[in-house]
Amino acid sequence: MKRLDRKQIAARLARDIADGAVVNLGIGLPTLVADYLPRDREIVLHSENGVLGIGPRPAAGTEDDDLINAGKEPVTLLAGGSFFHHADSFGMIRGRHLDYCVLGAFQVSVRGDLANWHTGGADAIPAVGGAMDLAVGAKHVLVMMEHLTKDGTSKIVERCTYPLTAAHCVERIYTDLAVIDVKPDGLHVLDIVGGLSFEELERLTGVALKKPRELVAQ
Amino acid sequence: MARTARRATMIDKFVTSAEEALADLPDGATIMIGGFGNAGMPAQLIDALIAQGAKDLTVVNNNAGNADAGLAALIGRGRVRKILCSFPRQSDSWHFDKAYRERRIELELVPQGTLAERIRAAGAGIGAFYTPTAYGTRLAEGKETRRIGDVDYVLEYPIHADYALIKADRADRWGNLTYRMTARNFGPIMAAAARITVAQVRETVALGELDPEVVVTPGIFVQRVVRIAPLAKAA
Numbered sequence: 001m002k003r004l005d006r007k008q009i010a011a012r013l014a015r016d017i018a019d020g021a022v023v024n025l026g027i028g029l030p031t032l033v034a035d036y037l038p039r040d041r042e043i044v045l046h047s048e049n050g051v052l053g054i055g056p057r058p059a060a061g062t063e064d065d066d067l068i069n070a071g072k073e074p075v076t077l078l079a080g081g082s083f084f085h086h087a088d089s090f091g092m093i094r095g096r097h098l099d100y101c102v103l104g105a106f107q108v109s110v111r112g113d114l115a116n117w118h119t120g121g122a123d124a125i126p127a128v129g130g131a132m133d134l135a136v137g138a139k140h141v142l143v144m145m146e147h148l149t150k151d152g153t154s155k156i157v158e159r160c161t162y163p164l165t166a167a168h169c170v171e172r173i174y175t176d177l178a179v180i181d182v183k184p185d186g187l188h189v190l191d192i193v194g195g196l197s198f199e200e201l202e203r204l205t206g207v208a209l210k211k212p213r214e215l216v217a218q
Numbered sequence: 219m220a221r222t223a224r225r226a227t228m229i230d231k232f233v234t235s236a237e238e239a240l241a242d243l244p245d246g247a248t249i250m251i252g253g254f255g256n257a258g259m260p261a262q263l264i265d266a267l268i269a270q271g272a273k274d275l276t277v278v279n280n281n282a283g284n285a286d287a288g289l290a291a292l293i294g295r296g297r298v299r300k301i302l303c304s305f306p307r308q309s310d311s312w313h314f315d316k317a318y319r320e321r322r323i324e325l326e327l328v329p330q331g332t333l334a335e336r337i338r339a340a341g342a343g344i345g346a347f348y349t350p351t352a353y354g355t356r357l358a359e360g361k362e363t364r365r366i367g368d369v370d371y372v373l374e375y376p377i378h379a380d381y382a383l384i385k386a387d388r389a390d391r392w393g394n395l396t397y398r399m400t401a402r403n404f405g406p407i408m409a410a411a412a413r414i415t416v417a418q419v420r421e422t423v424a425l426g427e428l429d430p431e432v433v434v435t436p437g438i439f440v441q442r443v444v445r446i447a448p449l450a451k452a453a
Contacts, residue, residue, distance in 0.1 A: 048330060049254045049400050065256050066399040072255035083399055085406040085434075086254075087338035090331030094351060118356070125318055126327050127307035128357065133331030136350045163356045 001195040004176045011036040012191070013102065013144055013174045021099040022046055024134055027071040030102035030144050044080075046098060048130040050089045053081025070130065093130070093137040101138035103131060105145045105170075107160045110207050112170040112182040114143065115162035128165075135166035147175035147204065154206040156180070156187070177201060186210050231393040231443045232422060236266035239416045239442045243267070243381055248276040250337065250377075250408040251289060252384035255281075258401035260385040260418045262446045264288045267383065273297045278337070278377055280330065280404065282306035282314035293317055302377060304330035329357060332374055334407060340376035341410025341439070349374055382412030386435065389419040390426075393440030394433045402434065409439040416442040 004012065006029060014036035017023055022044045025031050034054075037043050045054040047069040054069060055076035063074035092098060107115040114135050118126045135141055145155055156173065172190075173180045178201055179191040188210045192201055202209045233239045240263065243249070249267070253259030268291055275298050282303050283290030292298055294313035301323060306314050317323040328336065329351045339347055348371035352358040362373040384405040386395035395417055397405055409415040417435075422445045 047400075049257070049403050051400050064399065066258075066401040068255055068257050068400055070254075077399070083397075083402055085402050086330075086334040086404050087407045090334050094331055094349065123319070125307040125311075125315060126325075127305040128327060128329050129305040130330040132329040132355065132357065133351045136353070137331075164354060166352075167354045 001177070001200075002193050004193055006032060006176075007036075009144055009174050009176055012179065013142060014038065016142075016172070017041070017043055017100060019043070022052070022097065024048070024093070024098055024101040024138065026101065026103040026131070026134070027129070029104050031069075031071060031073075033102055033144070046089075046092065047075075048086075048089055048093070048134075050084050050086060051075075051077065051081065052084075053078040055081070090130070090133050093133045096137060096139055098134075098138045100140045100142055101134040102142045102144055103134060103165075105143045105155060105173075106162045107155050107157050108143055108145075108170050108173055108182070109157055109160050110182070110187055111168055113160050113167045114141070114165045114170050115160040116165050118163045120163050131165050135169045140171050141169045142172050142174065143170050144174045147177040154204060156205050156207060158207055177204065180209070188212070229437075230391045231389075231437070231440060232391050233442050233444055236262050236418065236444050236446070237269065239263070239444050240266050240270050240381075240383075243270060243272050245272050246274045247272060247380040248278065248378070250278040250379040250382040250384075250404070250412055252382070252404045252408050253279070254400065254403040257399070258385050258397070258403045258405055259288065260383045260416075261288055263383040263385075263416060263418050263444070264292065268292055268295065268297075274299045276300045276302070278302045278333075278379060278408075280304055280333065281308065282311055282325075284308050284310045286313070290314065293323060296322060298323055300324040300326065302326040302328055302333065304328055304333050327357060333377075334404070336374055336377040337404065337411045338407045339374075340378045341407060344376060346373055346375045348372065377411065379408070379412040380414065382408040382415040384408055384415065384417050386417045386419045388421045388423055388428060389417060389440070389443045389445075390423050390428050390437070391443070392425060393417070393435075393437030393443055394428050395419065395435040395437075395440060396428060396432055397434050406435045406439075409435045414441045415439055416444065418444050418446045420448050421445065
């Protein structure tokens with residue numbers, strides 16, 4: 001099987017972002033999506049710390065300490081960009097003005113429950129940031145993650161065992177093995193990486209999956 | 219009216235030093251500290267707070283300090299009793315991590331948007347509000363909830379503060395403030411939520427020099443302004 005690397009997952013996800021959309025990319029893995037957004041589409045990037053219209057990374061030596069994203073990395077501002085305070089920024093999020101947010105995950109359940117902020121471990125220091133606001137506020141919540149944990153356990157589960165970020169919020173899951181839609185009647189597989197059968201994907205995932213139409217027809 | 223009478227009532231919020239601005243800050247105070255990462259962080263005001271010595275503090279900030287300076291140093295010295303923040307855990311938050319694991323600091327973890335709105339609500343005179351954020355999660359446990367239409371909400375209360383320490387870009391003697399790019403972040407809402415707001419600014423200007431159309435925080439929300447000349451960047 002040809003497992004996708006992180007850049008390939010980001011590129012696959014970026015293809016699904018519509019022209020004209022306003023998008024928030026979560027810290028870490030989702031930030032990679034910015035590098036693959038189709039150039040023929042005008043897509044506006046939002047960051048929780050009060051900026052719309054984020055541009056590419058600044059050239060070395062031109063970083064400005066006052067211009068950063070939610071991951072605290074230096075960014076640039078596109079023509080048309082704007083700044084606003086934190087309450088307005090989260091008003092945009094909860095007020096359903098954002099078209100998409102892309103979040104990482106520890107687990108996603110078959111109902112679209114998301115767990116991505118806390119392992120629940122006794123010694124773990126919890127940190128939530130803006131994840132709970134994004135998960136309830138964005139019109140489309142997309143998750144980008146490795147399909148399996150390092151020890152081979154599926155991160156797509158019947159019920160999340162980690163503390164929830166939000167219930168019923170995930171719409172689509174992009175992993176190194178597949179793209180899966182979360183629908184009321186279950187998980188619909190849209191894409192599978194080359195060399196992996198539907199049956200093998202379902203076995204690795206450990207929950208019931210629905211076949212993509214082209215595979216049903218075979 | 220006599221000229222002397224006018225001078226006697228002149229509003230002047232400029233103070234000469236960060237030390238003077240924080241001289242009356244008592245033990246047990248609740249202090250909002252602006253900034254997100256280094257952007258908008260009032261570093262010199264925090265240094266002055268460390269030197270000032272007040273203890274048993276409750277701090278409201280998005281994070282819980284990083285590395286060894288600023289808020290991290292305040293926590294490291296055992297001066298913070300409780301912190302309200304959304305993201306305490308960072309690769310270099312060792313002072314908080316240690317204090318938390320040794321149970322020397324209380325943590326109230328608040329989703330970032332709820333943190334911002336609770337601060338905003340305090341400044342706007344709102345008694346409480348319902349937010350969909352955190353419904354059905356561990357962070358809503360024990361809180362009042364309500365279904366409005368087809369959405370479930372959690373009741374959240376405002377966060378008031380005795381002091382807000384923020385960083386802005388320019389100010390006049392009425393306390394009108396402008397900000398620079400993403401350094402704005404929590405500044406405007408913290409300014410409104412605190413009884414005494416101290417702004418450190420890069421530049422002070424004469425009254426009338428700030429375009430009223432670009433003032434972000436009107437002076438009504440600001441009590442003290444300290445000019446801190448930016449450090450020259452090392453080449």
